[in-house]
Amino acid sequence: MPFAEHPLVESDPLTGRFRSFARVQTPTAGRTLARWAAGLGLLTLLAGFLPWTQNIRSTGTLTTLRPQDRPQTVPSTIAGRIQRWRVREGQHVRRGDTLVDIVEVKDKYFDPQLVQRTREQLDAKIGSLAENRAKAEALGGQQAALRAGLQVSLNKARNYVEQSRLKVNSDQAELVAARNDFAIAERQQQRQEELYKQGLKSLTELEQRRLKFQESTAKLQAVENKLAASRQALTNAQLELASLQAEYQDKLAKSESDRRSVTAYQFDTEGQIAKMRNELANLSIRSGFYQITAPQDGYVVRALKTGLGDIVKEGEPVVTVMPDAPALAAELYVQPMDIPLLQVGRKVRLQFDGWPALVFSGWPGTSFGTFGGVVAVIDNIDSQGQYRVLVTPDPAQEAWPKPLRVGSGVYGWALLDDVPIWYELWRQLNGFPPNFVGRPTDAGKAGKGGKDAKKATKDESASDDEAK
Structure with missing residues (x-):
């Protein structure tokens, strides 16, 4: 622009003569920029007092709440x-x-009639056990018969012993009579000898008396032999009585041994039957595993x-x-320093992979494309330096999308306390954790509980003083 045409030169004749005055004037753009900067600074200062919702950010995957749904x-x-x-x-x-059909690969199960044949073996064993029990009953009857026969034989042997004893007594009495007859015959013979010598008796009478004496001697000898035979018979009867007990005891012991052998075989058969039943049950159950369902x-x-x-x-x-239709849950991992800030029931905002979202973590109400959730489970142990948290859908919020699949990525924001933006910036710059927020009901109970605790402390102190 020519110097003469400059507006300042025309308005002021004194300065119009100098070109430097026109070049040192303050431009209007700087003033406008200063006004805008002051306005933005004022807005930033005012925005620092706006509420900001503190949150805990975490990432994870989509899983299920119930183990059977995974x-x-x-x-x-x-x-x-x-x-x-x-x-x-x-x-x-x-x-x-049925998902898959499989067939056997072990040779011991190749037989298609294995279950039926095992059942037949079991029936045969059961029949053998029944016959074994019948044999045991027969042996028991045999033992009873032997005991009864033993009593009869013992009574018979005792009677024979008593009979032999009576016969011995009878033979002893007969021996006494024979000895008396022998003594009489001997005296008569001696007197007959004396009378014969005196001539008072004839030789014939003497010989008759000698014959009678010989008969008495023979009778005495026969009676003595008979008594000896009776005593021998008594001894034999006593020996028979003693041997009879041993003989029957041997028979009873043998029968008892057979019965116990049968009983042992019976127990062994019962064990085999139980084993075969177990094997049959296993085979029957195994036959149902040829189809994987x-x-x-x-x-x-x-x-x-x-x-x-x-x-x-x-x-x-x-x-x-x-x-099918699993109960979905978001599996998030949280840093250990943030775990004390969470509890079951805490509200969470979630963003799923594949669903577009516009997120303002400090203003959850203005976010778009996020879904609500509630903390359902907090692990008590860490997993590789982080704690696992399960979040379920919030029934009071919009339902989660139905096409969600287990294993997709999830981003979560656990909502905490509302603080001014300037405080949140100051906290972030200093690396401080978010504010610890307890449940309102807990805080109320704590406040009320403080008064109750003080009152309880006073009452306890008073009672202690009284006790002292």
């Missing part, structure tokens, strides 16, 4: 070979639906074994099933 692997109870697949990945199954309603996620003819071991996972 993905589970279905193992094979027995070792086998895959014969047929009944499902495909992603298919919905009901509880009890779904433990609950859900979806087949992944087949861990592929193809046909693949060998699976006992307890080896075969397929993974995701339960």
Whole structure:
């Protein structure tokens, strides 16, 4: 612009003669910028007193609250070979639906009629046990008969001993009579000899008397022999009585031994029957494991074994099933310094992967795309330096999206106390933790409890003084 046309030069004739006056004038843009800066500073100062909701940020994944709702692997109870697949990945199954058919790989279970043959063996053992019990009863009857026969034989032997004793007594009396006859015959013979010498008796009479004496002598000898035989018979009867007890005792001992052997075999058979019943039950149960079934309603996620003819071991996972309609929960991990600030029931805001959100962590009411939750579980032990927290949907807030899948990422903000923005900035700069916020009911109880505690302390002091 020419110097003569400058507005300042035209308004002031004195300064218009000098070009430097026009160049040192304060520009209007600087003043405008200063006004804007002052206004922004005032707004920033005022904004520092706005409320800010303190929060604890954490990340995690989506899981389920109940253990039975989490993905589970279905193992094979027995070792086998895959014969047929009944499902495909992603298919919905009901509880009890067959997933895989397997066949035996152990040679001891190859027989298709193994259960039936084992049952037949069990029936045979039961029949053998019944016959064994009958034999034991027969041996018991035999022992009873032997004891009864022993009593009869003993009574018979005792009677024979008594009879022999009476016969001995009779023979002894007969011996006494024979000795008396012998003595009389001997005296008569002597007198007959004297009379014969005197000539008073004839030789014939003497010979007759001698014959009678010989008969008396023979009779005495016969009676003595008879008594000896009777005594021998008595001794034999006593020996028979003594041997009879030993003979029957031997028979009873042998019968008792047979009976105990039968009883031992019976107990052994009962043990074998119990073992076979156990084996039969195991075989019957094992036959139900040839089909691997779904433990609950859900979806087949992944087949861990592929193809046909693949060998699976006992307890080896075969397929993974995701339960249907699980109770979702957000699994968040919190730093140990923030755990004292949380308790069950604390409100949480969540952002899920795949759902767009505009988040203002300090102003949760203005955030968009976040969902409400409530702290349900806080672990008592740490997991790799952090504590696990389970958050469930807040029934008072908007429901979580239905397409959510277990395992997706989650971002969470546990809402704490409301403080001014300047205090939050000051706390962040100094690295201080958020304010510890107790439950309002707890605070109220604490305040009331303080008065009650003081009153209780006074009452206790008074009672102590009285006791002293």
